[in-house]
Amino acid sequence: MRTLIEYSIFAALAVVGLATLFALQGPGAVGDSVAGSITLLLEIAPLLIGALLVSAYMQQLVSRERFARILGDQAGLRGLLIACVAGALTPGGPYAAFPLVMGFYRAGISLPLLVTYIVAWSLLGVQRALVWELAILGHHLMIIRYVVALPLPIIAGLIARQAMKLFPAADARGKA
């Protein structure tokens, strides 16, 4: 039922968006927009499926204990720093990164570390910063943006550590 409602919302957004586009800019714009989205989907699909397989293998092969050993105390600064660097080095868009995060979560990585990882991936992602930001936005804005972003993943992880207490887990393993 919940999924059905969600699908309906996405479908309604798509229909309303396209209808408005049709009304304002004509059928040509609608065709271009849909064609662009389909092209993007075809580009994303093979990457997404690969990332889901990587995620599933990780969940099956890597033990919680091994992760724990590498990261040290899961709430400590060492873990946050490792998560930050790992996030910054993770290439690819959300279709690649979120399946990985899910794999880490299922393998027992703590929530604050994953918050740091996601924020580092989205803010410090080396690939995106270099390819898109440098190319499109230019080095001036990119350097300022990157420098001020450096401490943010750690800050987010530290906030998440506190926020976790406000939203207790539904079960003991913290999966909701």
Place this chain on the structure above:
Amino acid sequence: MLAGTIAVWVFVAALALYAQVHRPKVHKEVLKIALRQFKLLAFRLPLALVAAGALTLLLPQNFIAAKLGGTSGLEGIVLGSLFGAILPGGPYVAFPIVVLLMKSGATAAPLVALVTSWSVLAIHRILIYEMPLMGGRFVTIRVASSLLLPPIAGILAGALLG
């Protein structure tokens, strides 16, 4: 995109090979898990991409440029943070819009807040990927922990630039 796809599949092959050697029984379970996650995205993703594509073309870019161009200081930073969260699309869609805003006279601090907000809070990314894969509790905590980052980035950028 192609290089990324190849890299991911090389990784898949390496993991499959490792599993084949050490724990050949996991393949079946892996396929089951991957299929279950794929089903979570199979309908959302195409619909959401079409919706995001259309909505991007409908953004009132000139209006927003005027808003961000005229304001500086905290007001601009807050506006940039809010706008970044609703800016749909990947970097190839979002960054050209930022360039447009820059050319229309928006200053660096609001733009840094905007790009930061688009990076950590973009609603389309949360709805399409994070929510179905990670679940409500995770997303709530992750977003709550990230809400202050765009204004912090904007304020820091403003301070750095004097």
